[in-house]
Amino acid sequence: xxxxxxxxxxxxxxxxxxxxxxxxxxxxxxxxxxxxxxxxxxxxxxxxxxxxxxxxxxxxxxxxxxxxxxxxxxxxxxxxxxxxxxxxxxxxxxxxxxxxxxxxxxxxxxxxxxxxxxxxxxxxxxxxxxxxxxxxxxxxxxxxxxxxxxxxxxxxxxxxxxxxxxxxxxxxxxxxxxxxxxxxxxxxxxxxxxxxxxxxxxxxxxxxxxxxxxxxxxxxxxxxxxxxxxxxxxxxxxxxxxxxxxxxxxxxxxxxxxxxxxxxxxxxxxxxxxxxxxxxxxxxxxxxxxxxxxxxxxxxxxxxxxxxxxxxxxxxxxxxxxxxxxxxxxxxxxxxxxxxxxxxxxxxxxxxxxxxxxxxxxxxxxxxxxxxxxxxxxxxxxxxxxxxxxxxxxxxxxxxxxxxxxxxxxxxxxxxxxxxxxxxxxxxxxxxxxxxxxxxxxxxxxxxxxxxxxxxxxxxxxxxxxxxxxxxxxxxxxxxxxxxxxxxxxxxxxxxxxxxxxxxxxxxxxxxxxxxxxxxxxxxxxxxxxxxxxxxxxxxxxxxxxxxxxxxxxxxx
Numbered sequence: 001x002x003x004x005x006x007x008x009x010x011x012x013x014x015x016x017x018x019x020x021x022x023x024x025x026x027x028x029x030x031x032x033x034x035x036x037x038x039x040x041x042x043x044x045x046x047x048x049x050x051x052x053x054x055x056x057x058x059x060x061x062x063x064x065x066x067x068x069x070x071x072x073x074x075x076x077x078x079x080x081x082x083x084x085x086x087x088x089x090x091x092x093x094x095x096x097x098x099x100x101x102x103x104x105x106x107x108x109x110x111x112x113x114x115x116x117x118x119x120x121x122x123x124x125x126x127x128x129x130x131x132x133x134x135x136x137x138x139x140x141x142x143x144x145x146x147x148x149x150x151x152x153x154x155x156x157x158x159x160x161x162x163x164x165x166x167x168x169x170x171x172x173x174x175x176x177x178x179x180x181x182x183x184x185x186x187x188x189x190x191x192x193x194x195x196x197x198x199x200x201x202x203x204x205x206x207x208x209x210x211x212x213x214x215x216x217x218x219x220x221x222x223x224x225x226x227x228x229x230x231x232x233x234x235x236x237x238x239x240x241x242x243x244x245x246x247x248x249x250x251x252x253x254x255x256x257x258x259x260x261x262x263x264x265x266x267x268x269x270x271x272x273x274x275x276x277x278x279x280x281x282x283x284x285x286x287x288x289x290x291x292x293x294x295x296x297x298x299x300x301x302x303x304x305x306x307x308x309x310x311x312x313x314x315x316x317x318x319x320x321x322x323x324x325x326x327x328x329x330x331x332x333x334x335x336x337x338x339x340x341x342x343x344x345x346x347x348x349x350x351x352x353x354x355x356x357x358x359x360x361x362x363x364x365x366x367x368x369x370x371x372x373x374x375x376x377x378x379x380x381x382x383x384x385x386x387x388x389x390x391x392x393x394x395x396x397x398x399x400x401x402x403x404x405x406x407x408x409x410x411x412x413x414x415x416x417x418x419x420x421x422x423x424x425x426x427x428x429x430x431x432x433x434x435x436x437x438x439x440x441x442x443x444x445x446x447x448x449x450x451x452x453x454x455x456x457x458x459x460x461x462x463x464x465x466x467x468x469x470x471x472x473x474x475x476x477x478x479x480x481x482x483x484x485x486x487x488x489x490x491x492x493x494x495x496x497x498x499x500x501x502x503x504x505x506x507x508x509x510x511x512x513x514x515x516x517x518x519x520x521x522x523x524x525x526x527x528x529x530x531x532x533x534x535x536x537x538x539x540x541x542x543x544x545x546x547x548x549x550x551x552x553x554x555x556x557x
Contacts, residue, residue, distance in 0.1 A: 028058040030109045034206060035215035038119035038222040039268030041159065041285070043099040046119050046222055048092040049268035050107045051209070052082065062109060064090050068097065068119075069104040087202045089265045099124035100288065117219040120158055123288030127518045130287045131156050133221075134512040136163040136228070136449025137475035138214070140189055141172075141182020143531030145213040147476045147511045150528060150538040152216035154513075158287070160221055161514075163449030164228025164299075164370045165478065166267070167204050169195045169243065178479060185532065196249050201262035209266065218268070225269055226281055226295045228370040228450055232259040235421055237303040256300065277301065282346050284353050291364035291516050292357035294350060298370045302343030306421045307333060309411060327414060334417075340429035341371070347436055354440035363548055364516050365444040371422040372448045373430065373470050374457035374500040378412025379493035393488050405485055418494065419451065427462075434461040437468060443550045445521055447512075448472040452480040453491070454512075454525045456503040456544050458552060469552050471523045471544070473512040474505065477531050482507030502552060508541050521546040522555060 030052040037049040052062055060083065067077040076094045090107060097103065100123035107114040133151045151160060170177045172192040182188055190207045191200055208214060229235055232255065235242035240252045249255060260278045264271060272278050279300040285293040312333055318324035342350075350367075357365050381390060394406070417424035423433075437444060438461075446459065446468045455472030474480065482490055482505075491504040509531050513524040527541040543555040 028054045028060070028062060030054050030062060030112055032107065032112070032114040034209040035218055036105070036107065036114050036117040037218035037268040038105065038117055040224060040270040040283075041120060041122050041222045043122050043124040044097050045093055045095040046097065046103075046121060047268045047270055048094050048105050048107075048117075048119070049090065050114055051087070051089045051206070051266070052107075052109055054088065059084055062088065065108045066090070066092050066094070067106065068094050069106075070098075070101070075103060087206075087262070087265050091265075091268070091271070093270065097121050100126070100128065115215075115219060119222050122285060123290075126288045127290045128288060130158050130291055130516040132293075132514045132516075133157060133160045134163065134447055134449075134471070134473045134514055135160060135476055136473050137165040137452055137478040138208070139165075139168050139178045139475070139478040140208055140211070141176075141185070141187045142178040142475070142479055143181055143185070143187075143477035143509070144534065144536075145211050145476055146528040146531055146534065146536045146538075147509065147526075148211075148213035148217035149536075150526065151511060152213065152220045154220070157221045159285075160217060160223045161293070161295075161368050161447065162223055162225040163368060163447060163473065164226055165230045165449065165475075166225065166227065167201075167208050168230045168478075169204070169233050171195075181479075181532070194243075196255055196258075198258035198261060201259050202265070205262055205266035223268055224285060224293065224295060224368065225267055226297060226368060226370065227263060227299065229299055231263055232256050232300070235306055236299050237305045238300065240305065242306070280346070282349060286357070286360075286362070287516070289360070289362055290518065291366060292353065292360075292362055293366045293368060294353050295368040296342060296346065296350060296370075298341040302346060303341045304339050304426070306425050308420065309416070313411075313416075325414070330416075334425070335427055337428045339426045340432070341423060341426050342429060342433065347432060350433075351436040351439055354437065354442050354444065358440060358442050363518060364521060365440075365442045366514075366516075367444050367446045367468075369446055369448055371450045372419065372455060372457070372472050373423045373433075373446050373459055373468070374455070374498070375427075375460070376418040376422075376424055376457075376494060376498050376501060377415045378408060378418040379490070379497040380413045380415070381409060381493055382413060405488075422450070431462055434459070434467040438465075444468050445514075445546065446470040447514075452478050452506075453482070454503070454505040454508055454510075454541060455501065456523070456525075456542070456552065457500050458502060460500055466550065469546055469550065471512055471514065474508055474510055474525075474527075476511070477509065480507050480509070503542055503544070503554075505541060510538070510541070519548060 033053045034051040039047045064080045068075045076096050080090050082088050082090050102120050106116045171194040172188045195204050233241035233243040244252050282297045313330045315323040316326040423430045452475040454474045457470040459468040491506045494504045495501045508527040510527040515522045524543045525541040529537040545555045
């Protein structure tokens with residue numbers, strides 16, 4: 001499509017380019033190998049993203065024209081200069097758009113034009129139904145991104161909500177995470193080593209955005225994203241990470257800064273405000289008079305270090321002089337009031353946002369949160385199964401995981417949390433979160449990723465009062481615990497052992513389709529039939545409804 005006169009005039013003023021500078025004099029042939037993307041929609045604007053790949057050996061600036069199309073008319077346009085200092089990525093905060101409207105957009109360098117993307121602005125008013133695809137955890141070696149092919153084909157989609165683990169930091173060693181599948185599918189991570197430097201993180205982001213299914217989903221609708229841990233390193237917290245060794249990998253702050261720079265370069269997310277912390281990406285999106293989506297950050301701004309059973313559950317002398325586990329000391333650590341995932345500044349912001357959404361009359365408040373919130377104790381299967389049944393199930397667990405699984409079953413007999421890296425490892429912080437819900441007078445829908453499992457949970461505070469409903473999405477492609485332990489019915493065991501767990505599937509892969517209307521919220525747990533081959537099928541694993549009164553029920557049909 002050629003640029004018309006209105007579009008040419010728009011090059012000199014319509015729409016703001018993030019970090020735009022005067023037009024570059026030096027040019028080169030380019031390709032748009034990483035597709036196009038949009039994100040962080042507002043009522044009058046949206047972030048547009050692409051990356052240009054210049055000729056090999058070229059190291060100068062490149063000028064990129066961009067435009068937003070409303071039908072055949074150019075709604076906004078401009079020029080952006082990129083270069084090696086930002087890895088030749090392009091990010092535009094395209095303003096001057098109309099609310100609640102679908103647009104197309106593309107980019108061009110000379111005669112070379114990018115693929116065309118679709119995006120949508122937020123409604124300014126009204127209660128138009130909202131359709132959100134909720135995703136998390138996409139390990140490139142772990143399998144094909146079939147969930148994104150399914151999302152790209154959706155007939156109605158307002159945004160994709162990504163809850164983190166967009167990339168993973170691991171290398172391509174034979175025993176590295178997911179590499180058994182990665183080797184079989186020839187999906188080896190680039191670079192082949194664990195990523196630590198800025199160049200490493202840029203290369204890994206670039207590889208992910210060569211995946212055809214992910215590119216199709218990005219071109220289909222705007223993404224609203226937050227990171228979890230693997231965008232930096234496994235089990236990241238305020239001052240470090242489980243998968244960061246200072247003695248060989250340097251200062252964690254340096255690694256984190258490199259990871260965040262690459263993330264902001266390669267993701268369609270609005271830049272932090274001047275003077276604001278790059279880590280503080282909590283922000284809100286309002287869908288007319290229907291819903292507010294608050295994206296929170298639970299990794300790098302307020303999280304204290306996670307407990308670890310191998311280090312923090314110690315032994316003491318028992319009555320007969322034999323060592324026994326010191327559960328009292330462990331629970332004292334677990335319930336330390338200082339333990340938190342979210343600092344006071346972000347929690348105060350969240351309370352204000354929830355309160356304002358309710359005051360505006362919006363029926364739905366939704367939290368885009370990274371990790372499972374529910375109180376989930378590991379299942380004591382000895383209460384429901386005979387020793388012979390347990391022995392039979394253990395025989396089906398792959399030998400590589402058998403010892404680890406036996407240790408877990410032993411710990412779970414004592415009612416200990418299933419996952420210490422989730423909110424269950426921070427009970428005092430969770431109570432403060434629930435107090436924020438109560439102060440705002442809302443019972444929100446909490447979304448969760450990270451666990452590689454589907455969850456439907458009724459969230460209750462320490463007194464047993466209901467505070468929210470939670471929908472946890474499974475992984476796009478990352479391995480689930482259910483994959484590792486064969487036929488063990490872990491999801492069913494967790495449902496039986498925990499009154500907050502309404503439903504759990506520890507094996508299925510896919511995404512959640514969350515549909516909000518004035519009267520109800522519906523969460524469809526969408527499962528892909530395989531992540532190891534194409535073609536595949538996509539179907540509804542379960543569907544649940546939430547009424548305006550907060551009642552959760554399984555939808556039939």
